[in-house]
Amino acid sequence: MNFTEKISLEEISGKRFKIRVIEPESNKDAVLTHYMHNHSNGTSKFYKKDAIEYTKEILQYKYPDESITSIVAEEALQYGLFDTFEVPFPPTESPKFEFIDLFAGIGGFRMALQNLGGKCVFTSEWDKEAKRTYRANFGEVPFGDITKEEIKSYIPDGFDLLCAGFPCQSFSIAGKRGGFDDTRGTLFFDVAEIIKRKRPKAIFLENVKGLRNHNGGRTLETILNVLRNDLDYYVPEPQIINARDFGVPQNRERIYIIGFRKDLNINEFEYPKPTNKDVIFADVKEEIVPPTKYFLSTQYVQTLINHKERHASKGNGFGFEIISDDGVANAIVVGGMGRERNLVLDNRITDFTPTTHIKGVVNRDGIRKMTPREWARLQGFPDNFNIPVADASAYKQFGNSVAVPAIQATASKIIDLLKKTK
Numbered sequence: 001m002n003f004t005e006k007i008s009l010e011e012i013s014g015k016r017f018k019i020r021v022i023e024p025e026s027n028k029d030a031v032l033t034h035y036m037h038n039h040s041n042g043t044s045k046f047y048k049k050d051a052i053e054y055t056k057e058i059l060q061y062k063y064p065d066e067s068i069t070s071i072v073a074e075e076a077l078q079y080g081l082f083d084t085f086e087v088p089f090p091p092t093e094s095p096k097f098e099f100i101d102l103f104a105g106i107g108g109f110r111m112a113l114q115n116l117g118g119k120c121v122f123t124s125e126w127d128k129e130a131k132r133t134y135r136a137n138f139g140e141v142p143f144g145d146i147t148k149e150e151i152k153s154y155i156p157d158g159f160d161l162l163c164a165g166f167p168c169q170s171f172s173i174a175g176k177r178g179g180f181d182d183t184r185g186t187l188f189f190d191v192a193e194i195i196k197r198k199r200p201k202a203i204f205l206e207n208v209k210g211l212r213n214h215n216g217g218r219t220l221e222t223i224l225n226v227l228r229n230d231l232d233y234y235v236p237e238p239q240i241i242n243a244r245d246f247g248v249p250q251n252r253e254r255i256y257i258i259g260f261r262k263d264l265n266i267n268e269f270e271y272p273k274p275t276n277k278d279v280i281f282a283d284v285k286e287e288i289v290p291p292t293k294y295f296l297s298t299q300y301v302q303t304l305i306n307h308k309e310r311h312a313s314k315g316n317g318f319g320f321e322i323i324s325d326d327g328v329a330n331a332i333v334v335g336g337m338g339r340e341r342n343l344v345l346d347n348r349i350t351d352f353t354p355t356t357h358i359k360g361v362v363n364r365d366g367i368r369k370m371t372p373r374e375w376a377r378l379q380g381f382p383d384n385f386n387i388p389v390a391d392a393s394a395y396k397q398f399g400n401s402v403a404v405p406a407i408q409a410t411a412s413k414i415i416d417l418l419k420k421t422k
């Protein structure tokens with residue numbers, strides 16, 4: 001067997017192989033990549049047994065005439081059998097701290113924390129397309145549904161920081177302020193459960209700004225009560241942070257909740273100060289945009305104008321905005337006409353004919369949608385970030401993601417404090 005020839009794990013776990021050995025919803029790719037990524041630290045022991053079994057299956061499939069033992073499989077893994085690390089953002093060589101990435105999406109937290117010298121030791125995300133983007137950039141496949149005990153059982157011990165941008169849900173609380181049990185059945189409960197079991201030194205939660213007033217403020221109050229009183233963390237007042245203040249031309253306000261295990265005796269936390277760097281849309285605008293794909297037809301532009309006028313007259317202000325080169329984008333989100341809300345003026349187009357992408361004739365005013373790469377840049381992802389999915393998924397993924405620079409600036413403050421406790 002020639003272990004010097006790398007195997008593409010993505011290819012092998014593709015359709016043909018799946019029919020033979022991988023059941024749907026299998027964690028095998030996640031286990032295997034987590035094992036490889038943690039080969040040089042103690043965490044790999046959590047994944048070793050399953051990773052070797054799976055490698056045996058793959059080798060047996062690839063070399064049907066050979067007898068593959070566990071020893072051969074382990075050796076193959078040590079020789080770097082798979083192409084897992086041929087990605088733009090492989091793990092840090094000598095990590096300064098360890099973190100886990102929950103509700104990972106496409107890895108906005110991971111990008112920020114790897115930039116600070118952190119090593120991700122566990123990640124979970126259940127959306128298939130988001131997993132594809134994650135793998136194409138970090139070489140690791142996230143585990144699936146974090147509410148399942150089986151998935152939680154893969155989380156290693158001893159990591160420093162838990163990161164989670166969990167979806168906002170209501171708790172059914174009888175009294176004014178709820179506790180741990182009142183959050184049962186929500187995704188926050190799963191986050192709290194993991195904190196309770198693993199006791200990381202610090203936590204970094206991100207959510208929509210609306211969490212502050214959600215259910216009359218009771219949702220946030222319950223979260224803070226659980227973290228501070230049930231789980232015994234020092235949690236400073238949460239802060240609304242605008243991505244724009246950290247170097248991207250996007251007004252995106254999100255609430256950040258930070259916590260430190262009380263025995264660390266950290267009693268103060270200072271959120272990062274805005275960098276006050278002036279950024280405008282021109283800084284992220286793509287130089288070359290496929291002439292027809294992102295431009296809108298005259299007819300469609302008219303539909304948007306009509307829609308906006310109709311809704312503005314009802315006073316709810318729904319509508320699109322045209323962002324000029326020196327402007328700042330609204331928060332990018334999808335849903336409804338989400339990606340068509342942030343339009344751009346770009347009159348470099350010369351071909352106004354109808355195409356398969358555009359129903360009707362391309363407008364002469366140069367009005368187009370932003371491209372997925374522009375959305376990536378609005379969230380602070382570098383240009384070597386791979387976008388392996390179709391545009392519709394890419395918009396959803398970047399719209400769901402965090403703004404990397406704002407997360408990084410805040411995480412840097414957390415890590416600085418943790419360093420002092422060593």
Ligand SMILES: C[S@@+](CC[C@H](N)C(=O)[O-])C[C@H]1O[C@@H](n2cnc3c(N)ncnc32)[C@H](O)[C@@H]1O
Pocket residue numbers: 103104105106107108109124125126127130144145146147164165166167187397400401402
């Ligand atoms: C707001 S997004 C977080 C995005 C992420 N912070 C990033 O930088 O891309 C929430 C993510 O949680 C995922 N999710 C929701 N419920 C989940 C579950 N039960 N298990 C795993 N992932 C889940 C969604 O698919 C979505 O990608």
